Amino acid sequence: MKLSNYFLPVLKETPADAEIASHKYMLRAGMISQSSSGIYSWLPLGLKVLKKIENIVREEQDAAGVNEILMPTIQPADIWKESGRYDDYGKEMLRINDRQDREMLYGPTNEEQVTDIFRRSIKSYKELPSLLYHIQWKFRDELRPRFGIMRGREFLMKDAYSFDLDMDASRTTYNKFFVCYLKTFERLGLKAIPMAAETGPIGGDMSHEFLIISDTGESDIYFDKRILDLIDIDKNLDYENDLSTIVSSYQDFYAAADDKHSEEEFEKSVPKEFKSNTKGIEVGHIFNFSSKYSEPMKANVLNSNGKAVPVHMGSYGIGISRLVGAIIESSHDENGIIWPDSVAPFAVGLINLKAKDKDAIAMCEAVYQDLISAEIDCLYDNKDDSAGAKFSRMDLIGLPKQIIFGNNSIKDSTVEIKDRKTGHTELVKISEIVSKINNN
């Protein structure tokens, strides 16, 4: 992509209301634009990252055998009355009357809706387990939206739902998602720690949230540092294997957010040198709530004895739009964002510092075409701006590598390649750019 054709409205000034790094940098890097309180438009650079995260989440759901569906954003109130949550949910639910004065709502979550789909479709235990997920915009009418897309009102979430015949099968499914989440977050360049959690408005018996360490997190977290060494899931993991040993290995170490924290337990079970008490950002949450929804909503299947029994359910969420912010919180410096390779909007930025020089333009164009041919996604800064403006813009948007075509590039046929994270630069022959980028 050539910068001259790219909609990238970077800002020089940090907007006054942006308190944390991700909010500040997402606005400054032209990733998002505020539409109203807690509601944002995603501009090309932001959307590209959002889609990369979405695709990694999707790939891991698919690998775990979960079927993708897409439920609508607008739900009828009826099914929430069936489950009993319509009144419970309070003002965070955006309630709407349509032109026929029917009660509708913008879905904050989808337990009722997916249970309705399930009960119309599946009648026999032979068709279980049934695992469904969707990636859809949700709305929660937060009283005080803040931190940009980290606590917005309209947000993108992957939510999966499981239907099993009994508690044993349901626990096996729960373990599958537990491990799937560890693997997903690892691919995103994050160390997300699973912690026993309260179940809140979703309800249920068994629940974990996944948190990443961050000074700007909203939760106080307490954990045994040795748990961080566990987070290393086999890339070729087969989700059909027994995953209970992986899950239980995490339960050997203390890890809890404030709502579940017991100071006494923390003292007793964690040696002093392994104690960590810091802040965390929640990026995922999994729940098992057995028949909390299937009973009132009559989502029954016939078991092997021909008896109708309510299915056992769980739900499993990953905050996809929130992850964009969470990744920035965990990976930035004073000059801007530092994207992990897996979610970087472009793999490299090519900076032409002599954007008026015909020879330089021809040589940069050739480099750009070579990168395209090698399927290396490149943002080519062909704009006629000052060197300072170009460097600070490229640092701000945080692409992993920068190829700098400067004063000596024409006569020496070399460029500098800069690593955004380390700041390390290296002189590379133009003919060797592609192999250099590919071998990093």
Next chain:
Amino acid sequence: MKLSNYFLPVLKETPADAEIASHKYMLRAGMISQSSSGIYSWLPLGLKVLKKIENIVREEQDAAGVNEILMPTIQPADIWKESGRYDDYGKEMLRINDRQDREMLYGPTNEEQVTDIFRRSIKSYKELPSLLYHIQWKFRDELRPRFGIMRGREFLMKDAYSFDLDMDASRTTYNKFFVCYLKTFERLGLKAIPMAAETGPIGGDMSHEFLIISDTGESDIYFDKRILDLIDIDKNLDYENDLSTIVSSYQDFYAAADDKHSEEEFEKSVPKEFKSNTKGIEVGHIFNFSSKYSEPMKANVLNSNGKAVPVHMGSYGIGISRLVGAIIESSHDENGIIWPDSVAPFAVGLINLKAKDKDAIAMCEAVYQDLISAEIDCLYDNKDDSAGAKFSRMDLIGLPKQIIFGNNSIKDSTVEIKDRKTGHTELVKISEIVSKINNN
């Protein structure tokens, strides 16, 4: 994908309220499930087709140099008051008050919102043309939703917006979208006829809608049959070329929907043998409305003389969810759907008629693995159902090819390959399945 792991709730009976083929078959093939009036969930088979269409639309927008963004579904009423459309839009607009009692709405279209993004970001004619698109759910609160997703309330649309310095530049952009639309619909296996159109609530000076011929269409259309021969856009078309000759070639032939039809003109300009009067389904609509939104919303840029002038705008819509239905309307028979290759949810279906036989299972598994290795997307019907049930299910869901593993397959090492469209079957050696499928 193995059918035993796939959420595909096919129905034997046609639901009573489904009047047209697409609605009937989408429900029966387990592609969608109704959530409330005019609102549907997309189940795995339907979602796969929706995404294929979405990706073709996206590829052609990207090829035409349009930048992808994503605006939120919930918009503030303020910007609609600025443009003057808030009161005009009537009851089709879903109006919402949030918990702070601010007036919000679920976007039925995005002219105001994109103009707001533009005016905050672009200040100089040097940054024009600026072309933006997004693919997002919209809501129009239809009084009588009908025909399934063809006239639903929550629907997926690609809408693009252009910003140019003057009318000449704006016309060049309009031509780009005109040709891009022809190419997009062609890739989807459709012959969409461009017709001069009324501008309706979007407004403006110049407008075309794109309609496909269908008995179940809601518009009466009148056209010169020779226009159908024109629809054949070069696959490697360069959108930077002058496209005005392509566009004007279409204007040589009469084509109009009822709202713009002139019987007198039709009589005068079309020889009897080329006259066609039938029904059509609208799948796309493009508008040029110069400064209708930029003036009231003060979306100005500085021109080369340093003077602030309102930009010239256009908008360009494709109904992505509606296209799923439109394609079915134009491609089905009495047994079910017949997908064009480009949007088929799977390229082939593999039917094991001996799903209890160990040898058959092993041989089918090997065929399935060969197909996966060759990157041929296959739905493997490994279920233990009757042959009749398997055949009618596979015909219903309309995959282009069926590989039928039957009674003689084990001893002869052959399968039948059936073409869904023609019904033609051919005996093929198992070792030659992949090359046979690839050469078709």
